[in-house]
Amino acid sequence: MVFTCDKPLSELRIHNRMISRITGGLSVCMPTYNFNTKCEMVKLIAKGKGILIEQDDIEKIANYTGDDLRYIYSSLAIINAKMKFAEKLQNQN
Numbered sequence: 267m268v269f270t271c272d273k274p275l276s277e278l279r280i281h282n283r284m285i286s287r288i289t290g291g292l293s294v295c296m297p298t299y300n301f302n303t304k305c306e307m308v309k310l311i312a313k314g315k316g317i318l319i320e321q322d323d324i325e326k327i328a329n330y331t332g333d334d335l336r337y338i339y340s341s342l343a344i345i346n347a348k349m350k351f352a353e354k355l356q357n358q359n
Contacts, residue, residue, distance in 0.1 A: 272334050304328035308338055317346050 271278065274295060275285055299307065305328045312319045323345070331337035 272336075298333045301325075301328055304331070304333075304338070307335070308342070311338060312342055315342060315346060317342055317349070319345065 269288065275288060275293065278285070305324050308319075308324045308327045312324070319342075327338060327341045331341055
C-alpha cells in the first residue's frame with residue numbers, strides 16, 4: 267500500500283494506532299520547490315491545459331500556492347473558467 271500526504275506524520279491529526287502502523291513502513295519527505303521550479307511547473311501545467319498566461323501571473327501563482335500542486339491546478343482552473351466565461355460574454359455581444 268502507498269499512502270501520500272502533503273504534511274509530515276507529526277502534523278497529522280490521526281489516532282496513535284494509525285501512526286504506529288504507518289511508521290512501520292518507509293516514510294519519505296518530499297523536497298520543497300524553489301520559486302523558479304514552481305514557475306516552470308505553472309507554465310507546463312498551463313500549457314498542457316491550453317491556458318495562455320502572462321509571466322507576472324505565473325509568478326503570482328508560484329509565489330502564493332506553496333508546495334502543494336493541487337493549489338497550482340486549482341488556481342489555473344479558476345483562471346481558465348474566468349477566461350472562458352469572459353469569451354462567452356464577449357461572443358454574445
